[in-house]
Amino acid sequence: MSTYAAPLHDMLFAMKEVGGLDAIAAQPGREDLSADLVEAILEEAAKFAAGQVDPINAPGDKVGARWHVGHTVTAAPGYGPVYQAFCETGWHAMPARTELGGQGLPTLVSTAVAEMWKSCSLAFSLCQMLTQGAVEAIAHHASEEIKATYLPKMVAGTWTGTMNLTEPQAGSDLAAVRSKAVPEGDHYRVSGTKIFITWGEHDLAENIIHLVLARLPDAPEGVKGISLFLCPKFLVNADGSLGARNDLACTSIEHKLGIHGSPTAVMSFGDGPGAIGYLIGQPHQGLACMFTMMNHARLNVGLEGLGVSERAYQHARAYALERVQGRTLVAGSRSIIGHPDVRRMLMDMKARVEAMRALAYYTAGQLDRAASHEDASVRAPCQSRVELLTPVVKGWCTEQAQRVTWLGVQVHGGMGFIEETGAALYLRDARITTIYEGTTGIQANDLVGRKLCREGGHTLDALLAELRTDATRMVAEGRASGTDDLGHSLLQGVQALDGATRHLLATYAAQPAAVHAGAVPFLLLTGHVVAGWLLVRLAEAAAAQLAAGAADADFLRAKLTTARHYMAHVLSECAGLQAVVQTGAETTLGLTDAQF
Known part of the structure; x- marks a missing residue:
């Protein structure tokens, strides 16, 4: 396997020239956000990504997460120590707002950092991504009591979060959701089965907080009758300590084409009296609440397309620079990079990767302006542009990733079809990105x-x-x-x-x-x-x-x-x-x- 090297020069160039980093740093409250600070953050993230995250990717792909009798799941080899270090060094909390325990950095900066995690291990990065999305949904829509109970530990990574939408009979059609929630005192009893739940069960964190779409007894038909509930794996006592196991379980994990290190769970809620859940937002408004998390996820899945493509390009480039075969036609080249068609493929990969980065960083910069620009007449059009570009970032970047990663295999020739060379890993991991969080x-x-x-x-x-x-x-x-x-x-x-x-x-x-x-x-x-x-x-x-x-x-x-x-x-x-x-x-x- 090649060694990951974060493209820091290109990342900083894109952040400044199309992301608008200087203008974002000049906003009120950003006085400490100097170019030197941003560069230092990226350099430290690059060290952690290359030194700790990248090395666990191939072993995690080979062995994967494992389900055990008793509804437990153990993470892939090496994930536990790296996740602990990831949280202890503050990387897990970094994207969150300061009032939630994060660093309050612009989305543009956290986007560049997240690109590195996704380049080095898409499977590993998904745990943080889903947790941060759940944090956003809770922060925007939950009661103050729920925020105080759950957000600090979720931001820190001590507890992780999931999004439970899909059901076996429903697929992407959320109007067909059948899971039920029955009122019981200050909470609800939730029952139903959810599938394709990323990081739905694992042993990296002490608690897992599930956000679950379900219907109340008086719910109207269709998407207008869906509510959102928070169902913790372990109930939380009044003093913040963990209590009894909730009535929910992972009944299996899927056997997948890629992202083997990320457990994709089948979750059963309410095999007994019903899983205790707490309403997030207003009754029958669950889809609007969940879309806070979904929009966060869609932009981040687009970023996954960029991240895995960058890694596939680096891997193919390293091989092309080392592999000697045949008579080259490009002066000065001894390896296969001297073959014009190999050069064509590498240029195609490079151009599409840099285009993806530009689009993702530009949209992140627009998101920062929409959130914090002092002029409302600037915020509104920026928000409209983010909404326009969100499906483009998700859809276009992940479609480009299909081409970039299969070109990575093609550059390797027959060796690309052999798992030991590592090129196929990126192709398999990238394949899901055009499917999940909306095809x-x-x-x-x-x-x-x-x-x-x-x-x-x-x-x-x-x-x-x-x-x-x-x-x-x-x-x-x-x-x-x-x-x-x-x-x-x-x-x-x-x-x-x-x-x-x-x-x-x-x-x-x-x-x-x-x-x-x-x-x-x-x-x-x-x-x-x-x-x-x-x-x-x-x-x-x-x-x-x-x-x-x-x-x-x-x-x-x-x-x-x-x-x-x-x-x-x-x-x-x-x-x-x-x-x-x-x-x-x-x-x-x-x-x-x-x-x-």
Whole structure:
């Protein structure tokens, strides 16, 4: 296995140039957030990621979590000591707000740190991700008593959290949830079965706090009748100590294609009198409460696509630089990186990874502005842009991860198909990212339905106007720096996205099925163009720094070449995606059920 090295230079460059780190640091209350502090945080995180998290990934994949008779689960080898160190050194608590025991750092900074955990072990990182999502849901919607009882230990990682939505008969259709909650004094008795519960049972923490969707006896049908309940594995006494085991159990864990180190549990609630649960938020408003956690998870799953792709790229690059085979055609290269097609694959991986990073960091920066900018007229459009881009970050980044990780196997050739080389691990781990927390199709339906057509396209129109302005300016100003070609390419992508957008807005009311038939191609088109815009901005910044005589000339020249590769090899797909959005529905919907 190759050794992980965090791409700190590229991360900091993206944080500053598209994430808006300097502007975020200038906000009131951020006086201590210097560039040196951010760099120091990233460097320390990189050491922990490379030194402790990365080494447990392959053994964890090979052995996996294990279920035992008695409904217990032991974590994969090495996970326990690393998780303890992860909590003791403050990394688990870092993303949380200061009033909850965290460091209160901008989302942009915690996003960059989380990328490293996901690069080094996607399975390990999921435990923190789900816990932090549960923390957000409790902090936004629970009573003060529940917050005081559960949040400090969850933030610290002493207790972990889960999200219990899916049921065997329901899948992604939450309207079909059948789990029940019956009032009993100051609590409820919850019963039902939940599946696909990430880190639903394990031995890393002393308690596991389950957030569970269930129906009250008087609940209306559909999603409007779902409530949210907190069900701890162990009940909590008045003094904060742990009491009796609650009536819930892990009846099995799934045997999966990837993320073997992360136990995916089947959870049974109420085999006896019913699991004691506490209502979070208002009755029948559970879905709105859960979406606080879901939106956190969707952005983080998009970040998983980036993280695992970065690691797959590093692994493939290391192999290509070492493996000697055949006569090379590129002067100065002795290993297979001297074969043009291997170089093509590595450039494709590199360009897509850097585009994913730019999109994820930009969205994180917008989230920071939406949360804490002093001007409400800035906060509102930033929040709208985050809502627009959330399904794109989730769907587009994870779809790119499929290509990047299978290219990683391809670079290895036949050795990539052999587990011992490690390339297949990233491919298998990445596969789930387009499925859980809402498939790419669900993200695309959200994008075209809620975020575009029902809103009349206002948020996307504002984004397109900004993209068009930047591209036009770059065409005019880029002649001096030699970057006008990037502006021309971006303009073509913007025109394709604009044309597809006009088509969907004009078609949605009369032909919703046709619109949704083109939803995934539209999501991919949106991701291609927005990420391309951000890569152009990075290239523009690199050109300016080169002109000013910056010392890191090799890095900056590589940014320009990578942006050009993306324009030629990725953004060039936009015209085809536009055509699919506008004309592809006829064949997609053309057969009867019996003709399939």
